[in-house]
Amino acid sequence: MLIIKASSYEDLSRKAANIISAQVILNKKSVLGLATGSSPLGVYKQLIDWYNKNDIDFSSVTTVNLDEYLTLSGDNVQSYRYFMNQNFFDHINVKKENTHVPNGLATNLEAECIRYDELIENLGGIDVQLLGIGHNGHIGFNEPDEAFEKMTHVVDLGETTIEANTRFFESRDEVPRQAITMGIKSIMQAKKIILIASGNDKLDILRKALKGPIVPQVPASILQLHPNLTVIYCCDEEI
Numbered sequence: 001m002l003i004i005k006a007s008s009y010e011d012l013s014r015k016a017a018n019i020i021s022a023q024v025i026l027n028k029k030s031v032l033g034l035a036t037g038s039s040p041l042g043v044y045k046q047l048i049d050w051y052n053k054n055d056i057d058f059s060s061v062t063t064v065n066l067d068e069y070l071t072l073s074g075d076n077v078q079s080y081r082y083f084m085n086q087n088f089f090d091h092i093n094v095k096k097e098n099t100h101v102p103n104g105l106a107t108n109l110e111a112e113c114i115r116y117d118e119l120i121e122n123l124g125g126i127d128v129q130l131l132g133i134g135h136n137g138h139i140g141f142n143e144p145d146e147a148f149e150k151m152t153h154v155v156d157l158g159e160t161t162i163e164a165n166t167r168f169f170e171s172r173d174e175v176p177r178q179a180i181t182m183g184i185k186s187i188m189q190a191k192k193i194i195l196i197a198s199g200n201d202k203l204d205i206l207r208k209a210l211k212g213p214i215v216p217q218v219p220a221s222i223l224q225l226h227p228n229l230t231v232i233y234c235c236d237e238e239i
């Protein structure tokens, strides 16, 4: 595990974007695992900037996102599909059909989970997976106490996650209570993982996840076992 302390959010974003950019330059057919939340916004901004300067070409890249809320369609402004289009895909030359987000409106959810796992497998797996971390240690939407061996599945969101994500909605009642997420096992199968976290409010969970025992109560703690994990964080103190 490589742990890098960034000097600012911009520095963190640039460093993470550098790794993704190198991946795409070395293999233009890369499969990128992407995340939502506020943490990766700077990474997407930096990659768009380099794309505009002709430094990076996404035309042969495929993307797979970690998760999506149930009941929200892709044109709902709160959906993760909408977030990805708005903040990244609409600004680069990735082919829309090569961008994948779980379908939160699928009528057969079990079939949708299987489809998503098969899709990733058929793509040859994820080359680089970008991850944020929730205050309770969730990655994707894998909440505390879930089994580490799960692939894509439907989850009931925990109270702290609903609380944290209420800031993106008009009210707490509008936050969907369920989501479809890549599982811990799917995430751990990525060839390389970049975990980013910014702000002193993430210090405690970063310490637990990276320095504490590996337990399902802290889903991100399993990342300690990944053979190619880079953590880039920006907090006042060292973790």
Ligand SMILES: N[C@@H]1[C@@H](O)[C@H](O)[C@@H](COP(=O)(O)O)O[C@@H]1O
Binding pocket: 035, 036, 037, 038, 039, 040, 066, 067, 131, 132, 133, 134, 135, 138, 139, 140, 141, 161, 165
């Ligand atoms: N499902 C997403 C996660 O993928 C993300 O890592 C987390 C942290 O978000 P933020 O980066 O805004 O702190 O929020 C959501 O719950």
